[in-house]
Amino acid sequence: MSFMEITNLCVHYPIRGGFFNTVVDNVYAVDGVSMSFEKGKTYGLVGESGCGKSTTGKAIIGLEKVTAGSITYEGKDVTNERRKRGSSYNRDVQMIFQDSHSSMNPRKRVIDIIAEPIRNFTTMTPDEENRRVNELLAIVGMPEDAKYKYPHQFSGGQRQRLGIARAVACKPKLIIADEPVSALDLSVQAQVLNFMQDIQDEYGLSYLFISHDLGVVKHMCDDIAIMYRGRFVERGTSKDIYTNPQHIYTHRLLSAIPNIEPATRKERREERLRVEQLYREQQHKFYDKDGKVYPIRPLTETHYVAMLPTGEGE
Numbered sequence: 001m002s003f004m005e006i007t008n009l010c011v012h013y014p015i016r017g018g019f020f021n022t023v024v025d026n027v028y029a030v031d032g033v034s035m036s037f038e039k040g041k042t043y044g045l046v047g048e049s050g051c052g053k054s055t056t057g058k059a060i061i062g063l064e065k066v067t068a069g070s071i072t073y074e075g076k077d078v079t080n081e082r083r084k085r086g087s088s089y090n091r092d093v094q095m096i097f098q099d100s101h102s103s104m105n106p107r108k109r110v111i112d113i114i115a116e117p118i119r120n121f122t123t124m125t126p127d128e129e130n131r132r133v134n135e136l137l138a139i140v141g142m143p144e145d146a147k148y149k150y151p152h153q154f155s156g157g158q159r160q161r162l163g164i165a166r167a168v169a170c171k172p173k174l175i176i177a178d179e180p181v182s183a184l185d186l187s188v189q190a191q192v193l194n195f196m197q198d199i200q201d202e203y204g205l206s207y208l209f210i211s212h213d214l215g216v217v218k219h220m221c222d223d224i225a226i227m228y229r230g231r232f233v234e235r236g237t238s239k240d241i242y243t244n245p246q247h248i249y250t251h252r253l254l255s256a257i258p259n260i261e262p263a264t265r266k267e268r269r270e271e272r273l274r275v276e277q278l279y280r281e282q283q284h285k286f287y288d289k290d291g292k293v294y295p296i297r298p299l300t301e302t303h304y305v306a307m308l309p310t311g312e313g314e
């Protein structure tokens with residue numbers, strides 16, 4: 001049973017121009033995506049830069065205005081109530097931002113940043129609050145004296161961990177993690193991913209894990225959605241996506257996963273060239289004449305693909 005449903009979510013930004021500064025067109029940053037979240041599961045949202053991943057995340061937590069579509073949380077339509085002060089949606093759905101530097105107020109000390117959701121949503125005494133902040137810092141592997149410092153006194157990786165501490169402060173149900181490890185070096189990446197998983201087991205959290213790299217999410221996600229120009233081109237279980245990819249764009253992302261084994265490097269390069277050729281030859285089956293992605297259709301109970309039914313568009 002899902003606790004949250006996103007239906008046909010759209011975020012369009014108007015482009016203004018001309019003498020009267022009227023709306024001449026729109027940026028279709030998110031253009032009709034649907035998904036649902038179940039407790040304790042991890043969802044991947046993958047696609048190239050600019051395809052609309054962060055906008056989707058921000059629209060879900062309520063930092064972007066939704067142009068169309070709806071968000072239902074625990075059976076209630078919350079589309080227009082997401083940012084209401086003190087609402088349970090606000091407490092239960094948190095985000096770890098792609099850019100940890102600009103998502104933290106530079107003039108606030110770490111203790112105030114991490115305790116912000118605690119002050120907003122609970123009634124702890126200063127003592128209890130202090131204990132909770134210490135606990136959170138311990139969870140993300142930071143020393144207690146970090147509390148009295150300012151965000152700029154930390155490295156990118158440390159700030160990302162503080163972002164995680166803030167996100168989990170009030171035991172949320174869903175965390176939208178926007179490229180949480182992309183800015184970190186490989187050894188720290190594994191560390192951060194590990195404690196994200198530990199916290200998940202402890203709290204029964206769900207994640208929407210945003211990444212541009214199918215390699216990173218491979219071992220984490222139960223379900224994955226592949227996004228291209230504001231739309232989903234394919235959606236399915238990890239198994240559907242990695243062992244039975246259907247959309248030509250998914251093939252392309254899969255062939256682009258970096259490879260560290262020299263033994264198979266040549267084969268991988270040939271595979272990439274083959275996929276590129278296929279991409280050129282079969283575009284008409286996967287994109288309409290304006291280059292837009294077709295509506296997504298079910299292939300099996302779990303697997304959805306945006307392509308013409310077989311036989312059409314040949």
Ligand SMILES: Nc1ncnc2c1ncn2[C@@H]1O[C@H](COP(=O)(O)OP(=O)(O)OP(=O)(O)O)[C@@H](O)[C@H]1O
Pocket residue numbers: 013027028029047048049050051052053054055056098212
């Ligand atoms: N405030 C805005 N006004 C106009 N266009 C915007 C705005 N914010 C984002 N966009 C556009 O919406 C599209 C999607 O942006 P978004 O930040 O969601 O991409 P992304 O998938 O997160 O990319 P990246 O992997 O680089 O973070 C982009 O084409 C971007 O230029």
Ligand SMILES: [Mg+2]
Pocket residue numbers: 053054055098178
């Ligand atoms: Mg982004």
